[in-house]
Amino acid sequence: MNAPLLKCNNLRKSFQSDGNEVDVVRGVDLEVSEGDFTVLMGSSGSGKSTLLYLMSGLEDVSGGTVICNGHEISSMKEKELALLRRREMGFVFQAFNLIPNLTLLENIMAAGFLGDTPKEQLESRALALLESLGLGDLAKRLPSQVSGGEQQRAATARSLINSPKILFADEPTGALNSASGKKVLDYFSSLADEGQTIFMVTHDLKGACRGNRVLYLKDGQIHGEYRFDDPSLSLEDREKTLFSWLVEQGW
Ligand SMILES: Nc1ncnc2c1ncn2[C@@H]1O[C@H](COP(=O)(O)OP(=O)(O)OP(=O)(O)O)[C@@H](O)[C@H]1O
Numbered sequence: 451m452n453a454p455l456l457k458c459n460n461l462r463k464s465f466q467s468d469g470n471e472v473d474v475v476r477g478v479d480l481e482v483s484e485g486d487f488t489v490l491m492g493s494s495g496s497g498k499s500t501l502l503y504l505m506s507g508l509e510d511v512s513g514g515t516v517i518c519n520g521h522e523i524s525s526m527k528e529k530e531l532a533l534l535r536r537r538e539m540g541f542v543f544q545a546f547n548l549i550p551n552l553t554l555l556e557n558i559m560a561a562g563f564l565g566d567t568p569k570e571q572l573e574s575r576a577l578a579l580l581e582s583l584g585l586g587d588l589a590k591r592l593p594s595q596v597s598g599g600e601q602q603r604a605a606t607a608r609s610l611i612n613s614p615k616i617l618f619a620d621e622p623t624g625a626l627n628s629a630s631g632k633k634v635l636d637y638f639s640s641l642a643d644e645g646q647t648i649f650m651v652t653h654d655l656k657g658a659c660r661g662n663r664v665l666y667l668k669d670g671q672i673h674g675e676y677r678f679d680d681p682s683l684s685l686e687d688r689e690k691t692l693f694s695w696l697v698e699q700g701w
Pocket residue numbers: 465466467474492493494495496497498499500501
């Protein structure tokens with residue numbers, strides 16, 4: 451078997467709060483293989499976002515290691531790490547952070563890792579991404595001139611401009627109505643079908659059943675893992691079986 455794309459060993463994170471040390475991530479072992487669409491669920495405050503930040507090097511670990519594509523990110527310098535993040539990781543966060551005075555197209559291009567890529571090529575890739583998310587007609591608009599859902603989709607397009615090895619998404623449909631949410635999820639499903647590795651945090655059952663496995667985090671530890679083994683199952687049936695499993699987990 452191939453080495454996993456991302457591997458966490460005994461990952462820990464504590465925060466100081468009012469002079470007390472609070473353990474938020476408490477010994478997580480986790481592997482993400484290439485092509486996995488992993489979903490992370492768990493109640494609010496269970497440590498999901500923190501775990502995602504540790505896995506992507508956005509937050510320093512208190513203990514344990516994260517190895518991404520052969521690099522131990524916990525021991526990398528900030529500059530190296532920033533480059534690794536930019537080249538190999540994509541991010542979609544609930545607060546989408548588009549730059550307000552750039553158009554959607556410019557926002558996406560600005561995240562592009564130019565390297566040897568000519569600007570025209572970057573632009574046509576950015577446009578293609580916008581189009582595949584149904585935003586082709588809005589490329590020249592500023593973020594303030596489009597809806598929240600459209601901004602979220604633009605942020606999704608931006609996260610993919612550098613063809614990341616792994617796409618991290620923290621509640622990518624959290625702020626969306628169900629129609630916009632469905633568009634983003636359909637797009638994630640199509641990316642997964644093409645082999646894109648995705649690691650997504652969500653509270654949403656409809657989102658979760660798009661993955662091929664679901665991890666349940668409880669008090670900073672992985673409490674259970676569910677795998678969808680039957681690819682012929684409809685989304686509706688996936689939702690039903692996942693729901694029963696989640697209830698068993700204490701959801
Ligand atoms: N920088 C920080 N300093 C202190 N405590 C923090 C910090 N960041 C997070 N926490 C605490 O760690 C716990 C886990 O936070 P985290 O954001 O990972 O939860 P979550 O599972 O993503 O929750 P949600 O579903 O509400 O987004 C929470 O109790 C939170 O208050």
